[in-house]
Amino acid sequence: MKHRPMFGASSRGKTRRNSSNELKNDREVRGAYELRLLAAAVFVLLLFGVLLARFFWLQGIQHDKYMTLAEANRISLVPVPPSRGIIRDRNGVILAHNFSAYTLEITPSRIDNLEATIAALNALVEITPKDRRRFKKLQDESKDFESLPIKTRLTDEEVARFAANSYRFPGVEIKARLFRHYPHGEIASHLIGYIGRINDRDLADLEEEGMLANYRGSEHIGKIGIESSYERYLHGTTGFEEVEIDANGRAVRTLRRVPPRPGHDLQLSVDIKLQEVAEQLMAGRRGALVAIEPATGGVLAFVSQPGFDPNLFVDGIDPQTWKELNESPDKPLLNRALRGEYPPGSTFKPFMAMAALEGNFPLVHQTIADPGYFIFGGHRFRDSKAGGYGSMTFDRSLTVSSDTYYYQLAVQMGIDYIATFMSGLDFGQRTGIDLPGERPGVLPSADWKRKRFKNPAQQKWYAGETVSIGIGQGYNSYTPLQMAHATATLVNHGVAYRPHVVNRIVDPNTGETTLVEPSPERTLPWKRENSERVIRGLASVITNGTGANAFRNAGYVAGGKTGTAQVFSLKGGKYNARNVHERLRDHSWFIAFAPVDKPRIALAVIVENGGFGAAAAAPIARKTLDYYLLGKLPEAPAAQAASVAEQPSAEHTGD
Amino acid sequence: MIKLLWQRFKQPIDPWLLLFTLLVFVVSAVLLYSASNQDVARVSDKLTFMGISLVLMWCIASIRLQTLMRLALPAYVVGVLLLLAVEFFGVTSHGATRWLNIGITRIQPSELMRIALPLMLAWYFHLHEVHLNWRHFVVGALLIVLPVGLILKQPDLGTGLLITSSGFYVLFFAGLSWRLIAAGAAAFGGLAYVVTHWNLCINILHEYQCRRVATMLDPTSDPLGAGYHIIQGTIAIGSGGWFGKGWLAGTQTHLDFIPERTTDFIFAVYGEEFGLVGNALLLLLYLLVIARGLMISNGASTTFGRLLAGSIALNFFTYVFVNMGMVSGILPVVGVPLPLISYGGTSMVSILASFGLLMSVQRDRKLMKG
16 A cells, blocks of 8 residues: 655655655554544534534524514515606706606406406596506516506596595505606607616616616616616615514504615706707608717717607507507617618718828829719719819819719728728717617728628628728718717817717715716827818808808808718619609718807708708708707798708709 | 345445435425425425436446546546636626536536546545645645636636635645645635625625625625525524424415525525424534545545545535525525525535545445455
């Protein structure tokens, strides 16, 4: 048998050995092991002794105390949900608040015949088929022992009528609850979002974040918009009551109460009046408008049309209304400003111009021939101005929105340079706005194409594809938010602020205010003379270019750019709005900022299938700026429609 | 013929260990029936698990110890690779990434490590028994740190600590210097003191774990969350008194006051229904299992068997102590089941697998004698 030294790290472990003392050594080793075994046994007995002592303490000595507690278990902890933070606009106008009201609630597991009970209840309190449908849906989503509202917001009279008959309805109760209410309804619905009942997925998320205890007693959670992204602040801290309950689980009296701490209030950077004006201007259309304060990145208006009434969602939307919203071809539930990705069309040209100046490409200094088309690789790229302008310079190219010029510029710059420059403006990546679900858009590049396509034949970038990138077509597609953000960055001379919709977070318990400070996310190393030159070019669009019609007699100096994004490929044919189905008509874009010398607002508007940028989007931008800068409300809708229908004059057909 | 089969069947079995295990199983089934509110389906589920685990135990017990020794390194390597796989492709649930999806079911590789680590270490020290010095203990420590680090990253503090202890026990029986043990214990105690008394939350501890430690010191600080477990568990045990409220008569249990009452907190149900006397008897039963394990260690004919058996016995003890300590409110709430009794298949399978190893060690001795 081999010897087993047992001392490892100790110096004795190095005991010298030879064959003569092997047996002795073996015995020594064995002895050491047995000592350890003994130590282990003592260790086990000692700790079991500790447990036994603890049991003796609990069950022998303190038994009476715990017996009383168990008897009184009976002592139940009832969570008291906090009231949710209030959302206000930048001027303090309330956008989301709470009010308390009575609800009639049913606990399905305590009821034998649900249909009969509801029918009997209907005699006391009117229960509409809509209420029933909603209840049915809630029931499918919840567990049977949960108390579910069959009718919300009872009148005092209904409460009294039920109270007198409540003995007939075990399992049906009247509860006072806090309700979320969005007083402006559809206005800013995509921005504010809504709360809804906590579902299994929310529960799993809460558990993952270790927040489950704080949601005991809460029934709602932010689902989309600010309600979702600021959930952590808005919710507040749950309090609880220690109540004594009888054998049936009914509370007899309250022993102790730790009050809940209400959630934080939010003050937005959004001006709800401006938002309302912009939404009115876009009413009946599909599209989006995002306005940003360039000096802070604060979002002033965030429109996605059509919208929806967030109040419908708070206590479970009834399936039929949901179906209508969800299946409507106008997609009212789609947040177009945040998640709609559109080719930018000619609104991309200012950024192309900026890229060209920064890269100091030769074309910037040349006057080129403009026959109304550009031939590259045997393909003829048409200009929207038939016949062209004869000749074209850098500065004029923005004013009249020359396609020919930007085709050539794109070819000269090459896709790699374009992609690198544009990513600095957050094209093709999320701006990081404090709203959930932002889409990154598509900034095409050779690299992007390699990753995007599986088929090797499609992975290669062809130089011909660069041409249409120059005028904002091709694979390009960005969200309205990205366009507004890039415009703000441009007029800021390259200082990019992270867009944000919340300005300050106020803790109502302490009055402590956290400001969302405008922090430059990055400063692009641009030459100021270059950005000033592009801004001048955009101002000329308004004074004597494609935006001149829409901005005639504005009381301020604005800059802007029209854009028309193709929805439908014409394959060389001539585009004629009258011949094309409405849904295939071009999207109408406009980006704008004002005043030019020190912009207070930068915005991007898109009207889906609105046709020319100058026709549909530019007037909306004009009137939004009118309101923000001059306080001028738009004229009556009839006059509005007339101005939209106005055809662009021959000089301004740029796009 | 039948006699022959019987011989074949009982040959690898250690009758004492089997007897104690079966006694614990009886307690377990009786208790689960009460804790699950007389849910026969869950009890029969549990019985199925017992059956499967016993078969596995028999299979492992039938393996010769020499063969087990050869399996030590591969088992350890596979265990570590699976833990790495969890790190990269694991399934996340409840904020922790502990599982691997292997198509049919999810497996938890840290359970494999409970067996593989003591095997590996016992084999390693057996291999170097002739010229053992401090370097081997350094290597031994590293062999522990590697899988434990991965488990702590999941994060799974409870399992991490238990696996560390199982490795440490091998080092202890292999002759780790007393001075180092004392220093280690002092360091651990100091660390625990710092964490609990200054409420420091270092990186390894996740926020919920910190909260649990803080909650143990003052359960009323978080009565809706972790504190609730402790308060209600303590009330249940304390109200049991000397003889308990009787089977199926625990009010805490049946009025739904004890959370996780079929799994981690099943001991609260036991304490409530069977009282101090019952608790003492259960401790005694567990003590018999541990004592049998230590006896097997003492009788083993090789260092490998001695270290393996010693580690398994003490690790089993650790489970019992940590679970009972947690439910009775003297240790923080870490998710450790009560061995052989809590509802849940994985832990039972790994414990009976380790009993299989014990039996294999025991049989090895008989073979040597024979």
